[in-house]
Amino acid sequence: MPAGVVLAGGRSTRFGEGDKAVADLAGVPMIRRVADRLAPVVDVLVVNCRADQRGAIAAALDGYDRPVRFAIDPDPDEGPMAGIRTGLREVETTDSRYAFVAACDMPFLDPDLVAYLFERARGRDADERESPSDPRRSRDAAVPRPTDWFETIHAVYRARPMADACDAALAAGESKIIEPLFELDYAVVEGEELDRFDADSFENVNTREEFEAAEERLRE
């Protein structure tokens, strides 16, 4: 019974024309596209945002296929790591142990890849090179690394350990989202393992130009 967490508490400064989360992307608000891509693979959706965004985002998600919960930032503008923490604390109040965390600006998410990340975190279907002694044990996280970069905002986490690790990192004044990961027992999903999934899944829309390019592709 996994959850999806969508981070939307940013200020869209590079986008520059209102909140990109609810921007109309080829006829559908961007966050709705993200949510719709997650619906087949999650049981509940948690949206992390500021209190002032809630109304517009709730409208964008009206009629959504899954229950939606809001996890409102107690303090705005604390960065994405605080958003992950706040979203995962809400997940802890659901039946879900694991959550896929994504940004609100990833309209090309591949649900098959999300499902696979859940499997890898749970320790099933694993071809785990780093721990041959116990390849099928469950993990605190499954994080894809399509390049040198860990895609920490496109990853599966066990809610409580990751939320705790984020709290510790925030208390230590750390803002890099990779830091809490290193406190966890995590699986890296990389190389050929990613070949059968859509590489566009990691794409995120930051500027007006990227938004228009995404619009064109979605209209094709």
Ligand SMILES: Nc1nc2c(ncn2[C@@H]2O[C@H](COP(=O)(O)OP(=O)(O)OP(=O)(O)O)[C@@H](O)[C@H]2O)c(=O)[nH]1
């Ligand atoms: N809760 C919370 N989420 C954030 C914060 N900053 C960014 N995010 C989210 O983290 C994800 C990745 O951030 P960006 O793509 O940089 O989004 P953004 O900060 O709105 O955009 P820019 O202002 O252009 O950097 C997005 O889903 C944002 O909504 C924050 O201060 N608080």
Ligand SMILES: [Mg+2]
């Ligand atoms: Mg930002």
